[in-house]
Amino acid sequence: MSTLNFRRNTNNFVSGSYDKLIIIWQVYSNNQWYCQQKLNGHSNWILCLLLNNNDDLIISESEDNTIKFWIKQNQWVCQQTITYHTGIVFSLSLNDQQSKVISFSDDYQILLDRKWNVIQKIKVDKYGLRLCFINDNQFIFQSFCQEQMQIYEMDNKTKQYRRMNEITIKCGSNFDHYSFPQQYVKSKCLLVNKNGKSVNLMRKKENGDFIIEKSIEFDDQRIYGQLGQDREYLITWDNKSKEIQIRKCKER
Structure with missing residues (x-):
């Protein structure tokens, strides 16, 4: 795991890792954490994650030189990818x-x-x-x-x-x-x-x-x-x- 952010308004957190995945984690009644959803869109390891104040937007950056914007619908989906950077x-x-x-x-x-x-x-x-x-x-x-x-x-x-x-x-x-x-x-x-x-x-x-x-x-x-x-x-x-x-x- 390379980065982790707790969501402000819900009892879960978001992690990014060297395996190129972003994972939404949720805790259940037995105080155990479970994977709620995996976001698979980057082609290299995740360096940084941002969450907005409403917890309905995740911004991710990766060693693949891209920035991705993920929005919450029924599931989290990638709304946009920015490729203007030519480096990490x-x-x-x-x-x-x-x-x-x-x-x-x-x-x-x-x-x-x-x-x-x-x-x-x-x-x-x-x-x-x-x-x-x-x-x-x-x-x-x-x-x-x-x-x-x-x-x-x-x-x-x-x-x-x-x-x-x-x-x-x-x-x-x-x-x-x-x-x-x-x-x-x-x-x-x-x-x-x-x-x-x-x-x-x-x-x-x-x-x-x-x-x-x-x-x-x-x-x-x-x-x-x-x-x-x-x-x-x-x-x-x-x-x-x-x-x-x-x-x-x-x-x-």
Whole structure:
């Protein structure tokens, strides 16, 4: 298994794996998990899955260079496949309104899709594994093992995104792993940024600046984790300690 997402409104979860399959899992009365449906559409292993807020859309990305949109009817079916990337797609993010998705691939391109047609291509000069929307007009891109995080904002006149600023963050490594997507929690103005061996917890201020509140240093770059659904706990696993570690967020 390479990626897993719990659905918000139902008692099941979605997994993607190296066997090229996406599986919908459901729990029954005996507290056992069973395969409800297998989605077989990608020709290589699954790297990332996104679920929308209504739990009726799954967006998947794969090492086959494609992004697929799956919708819920009687069963889950593939509604659309995007093939604009010419390299492996590593990262996906949905905006607040659930109307746009951004993706990054090792073809050094960021694609922005609206319902789900490509509306902008951004060529970058550095490879990266992570990006995420902050709001409908702003997103973050993390270059590979660089101690700078780039901020892109929409130009009000052209309605196109362009790079506006860079923020210095910690990395601690010259290699990284695609696991642990960036995560922004709007209610707490909190950005969780994994970069190399560091997990940087950053707060967005009222003036739009980001400040690092805490950097957690690990001994290995292979770190998996995210904030829990209640946004109170950060859950991580790293390849060095082989431990699941749970940290509680303390509000200032």
